[in-house]
Amino acid sequence: YADRGYTVIGRNETAARRLPHVLIIGAKKSGTRALLAFLRVHPSIRASGPEVHYFDRFYSRGLSWYRSKLPLSLEGQLTVEKTPAYFTTPGVPARVKMDLPSCRLLLVVRDPVTRALSDYTQSLSKHRARRPFEEMAFVKSSPGLVNSEWGPISGGLYARHLQRWLDHFPRSSIHVVSGENLIKDPAAELCRVQEFLGLRRVITEKHFFFNVTKGFPCLVKREKSGRPHCLGSSKGRSHPEVSRETYNILRDFYRPFNYKFYKMVGQNFRW
Ligand code: A3P
Structure with missing residues (x-):
């Protein structure tokens, strides 16, 4: 049994590695890590820790490899996997549809201008000596023209990326989480997520406290240690300052894409 990824843990309960x-x-x-960390509090959720990147990077390794990266779960529990690169990688929606046809999808979104700065900040932390944000965000020969090919900018073209998913999945199988509200009122966002997943409402206000030093909500108890848990130092970093002018150009650039996205999902995020 152990060889096949099964562990017998009780007379009637068999833990197995199930596909998501x-x-x-x-x-x-x-806010994808925060969403996953909060969801894990629910006893009906089992989740992989690291991002598996099966559908974007390691697809050729096959489903048994994917399964081996997923946690043991009991019947009735939901297996969750998070890899944010799935949203923007062409070809991934078709693969997911083929391998996990009844999968439910969670999409966290945040003001694309702030998201771009956050993305850039992350890349700064990974590679030293990067060029300034403003140099990257605009086309070299035409100052003021936004470089929509640059990852931190293109990642926020939500309508474009979502369309690829809607070509394969019905709107009803996608739930959109507000990244801003996940910080302001995590219990309310988690309430909606639990409802969408058909789970009992277990995660509530009493699971969160606001850590003033970190400036973010944290968990009163982590699911494993039972101790208070905030996300690590790579979550909630300060961003480089950009000029008001840059900010306004980016805001204008994203506006039509944002409106299209609000229409597609039926929700106005007021970015
Ligand atoms: P910043 O680090 O730029 O502030 P992801 O997990 O998808 O990489 O998203 C990271 C972002 O999650 C952080 O971006 C932060 O703003 C946001 N976030 C939302 N809830 C958080 C929380 N409870 N603790 C820390 N960061 C949180």
């Missing part, structure tokens, strides 16, 4: 019932597909730097 739920994917957190993105958007990168919008």
Whole structure:
């Protein structure tokens, strides 16, 4: 049994590595780790820790490899995997549809201008000596023209990325989480997520406290240690300052894409 990824843990309960019932597909730097950390509090949720990147990077390794990266779960529990690169990688929606046809999808979104700065901040932390944000965000020969090919900018074109998912999945299988509200009122966002997943409402206000030093909500108890838990220092970093002018150009650039996205999801985020 152990060889096949099964562990017998009780007379009637067999733990197995099941393919995901739920994917957190993105958007990168919008609060995807916070959503996963909060969801894990629920006894009916089992989740992989690191991002597996099966559908974007390691697809050729096959489903048994994917399964081996997923946690043991009991029947009735939902397996969740989060890889934010799924949202923006062409070809991924078709693969997910083929391998996990009834999968439910969670998408966290945040003001694309702030998201771009967060994405850039993350890349600064990974590679030293990067060029300034403003140099990257605009086309070299035409100052003021936004470089929509640059990852931190293109990652926030939510309508474009979502359309690829809607070509394969019905709107009803995608739930959109507000990244801003996940910080302001995590219990309310988690209430909606639990409802969407058909879970009992277990995660409530009493699971969160606001850590003033970190400036973010944290968990009163982590699911494993039972101790208070805030996300690590790579979550909630300060961003480089950009000029008001840059900010306004980016805001204008994203406006039509944002409106299209609000229409597609039936929700106005007021970015
Ligand atoms: P910043 O680090 O730029 O502030 P992701 O997990 O998708 O990479 O998103 C990271 C972002 O999650 C952080 O971006 C932060 O703003 C946001 N976030 C939302 N809830 C958080 C929480 N409870 N603790 C820390 N960061 C949180």
